[in-house]
């Protein structure tokens with residue numbers, strides 16, 4: 001009898017405890033409505049607590065960069081949290097330099113909203129939109145690089161600066177992910193966005209974009225990026241690219257000659273072999289129309305092709321060194337593999353360019 005009584009008591013106690021824990025959990029994880037304040041009252045929002053800051057921003061159509069779908073593995077979703085973000089998490093630290101930690105920069109996908117939260121977001125990012133677009137054409141430029149041109153449906157116009165990029169939404173087994181691509185179409189080409197995409201084996205974004213055909217629908221957010229072309233027409237522009245680092249160069253050059261037909265611009269483009277050369281005829285034709293455009297392509301591995309190649313050979317930074325006179329006011333934009341960027345940066349520094357005049361995109 002005593003045994004049965006003990007079992008009943010113990011069972012009852014366990015059930016009460018479980019009920020108590022469930023009730024407590026419900027209270028503890030229910031953060032209710034919280035305030036999400038952006039830029040000190042510029043955009044106050046009411047959001048559901050318990051979600052990540054990134055999810056709350058996206059739900060309110062504020063598309064800060066994110067390439068890993070909120071998994072905390074790309075480090076792109078940085079914003080400043082001035083209050084209410086809780087302590088910094090170990091998952092954020094690998095992506096933040098000491099200065100960012102001191103300035104309260106956080107990974108929005110790792111910050112959970114548990115109370116009213118106050119953030120700062122650059123105004124450029126508040127203008128980022130989600131675009132619906134239709135593929136207009138695809139062009140194979142080399143064995144692994146494709147140009148994809150998309151007509152904008154909604155919104156049907158984009159206001160972008162050369163050097164900016166979009167984040168294309170690509171399907172993956174774990175749901176949609178975003179991948180960043182520089183815009184190659186010129187800023188005045190407002191109803192379309194064109195990309196130049198190298199196929200990366202196993203790459204989710206590039207595999208998707210290489211599979212689309214005219215008529216297919218594509219979504220992307222943008223534009224993103226901090227690059228500003230100098231408005232001073234006497235400042236020469238130097239573009240140095242390699243591989244699919246061509247995309248921002250094409251945008252810069254066509255935008256530049258639409259606004260300043262007399263301006264001097266240098267395009268240095270590094271390829272391994274003639275099989276990697278693209279857009280050369282197009283730029284040579286443009287240079288006939290705008291004689292201050294100088295187009296220099298260099299092959300780094302021209303073996304057996306020298307007879308049929310009338311451009312330069314060697315690494316592209318050597319061409320930059322050979323052609324640019326020192327002491328001229330210039331702004332440079334570099335896009336390509338890290339060793340190329342490092343070598344070109346050194347050459348440009350020796351020619352008198354200040355670090356703040358050199359913008360680069362390493363990939």
Ligand code: FES
Pocket residue numbers: 054065066067068069070071072073074075076077107108109110
């Ligand atoms: S979205 Fe990739 S780290 Fe936050």
